[in-house]
Amino acid sequence: MQIEEAIQTRRAVKAYDASFQLSREEKDELFQLALLAPSAFNLQHVRFVEVSDPALRAQIREVGWNQAQMTDASMLVVVCAQVDSWEKNVRRVWDGAPAEVQDYMAGAIDNYYRDKPQVQRDEAMRSCGLMAQTLMLAARGKGLDSCPMDGFDFDAVAKLINLPDNHVIALMVAIGKRAVEPKPRIGKLPFDEVIIRDRF
Helix, strand or coil, rough: CCCCHHHHHHHHHCCCCCCCCCCCCHHHHHHHHHHHCCCHHCCCCCCEEEECCHHHHHHHHHCCEEEEEEHHHHHHEEEEEECHHHHHCCCHHHHCCCCHHHHHHHHHHHHHCCCCHHHHHHEEEHHHHHHHHHHHHHHCCCEEEEEECCCCCCHHHHCCCCCCCCCCEEEEEECCCCCCCCCCCCCCCCHHHCCCCCCC
């Protein structure tokens, strides 16, 4: 599938064929593609929690407004981010670069994030958004469907997946084979209203 078609046909699908299953290899291939998404300073904040345990998925559905895709889709991914990656992983993510580049980047990263918790969190969320969209387009490119979700109790899900204190949850993504055709797109705002040329 061409990228234009993947973008045009990607929809937030709510109903999935529960009998359709993706193999571990197929899931990992989607993750490998998603991991090519950019992240600021190459900090790679995002952590994917792929929930495959049926009992755990049922518990997540209980705290997720009983959304069927949480148990019926072949794949359920909690998209998380390590907020302090700027501090913990700075040398790791620049390993292999010349020493002077590593030193420069370490200083620049420290200056950008230290004592700025809102910047740290905002950056983690941006990385999650980029990664989640890449994951959904990778899925669509393989003829699969997906649904981004934030309709759940974030604190409850954090407890269920043992989320570390230095991580945040941004959203979930369900992936699988649609059971019904999506409804027509509606309510799209006019192009000229949402595309601003130079200044508001």
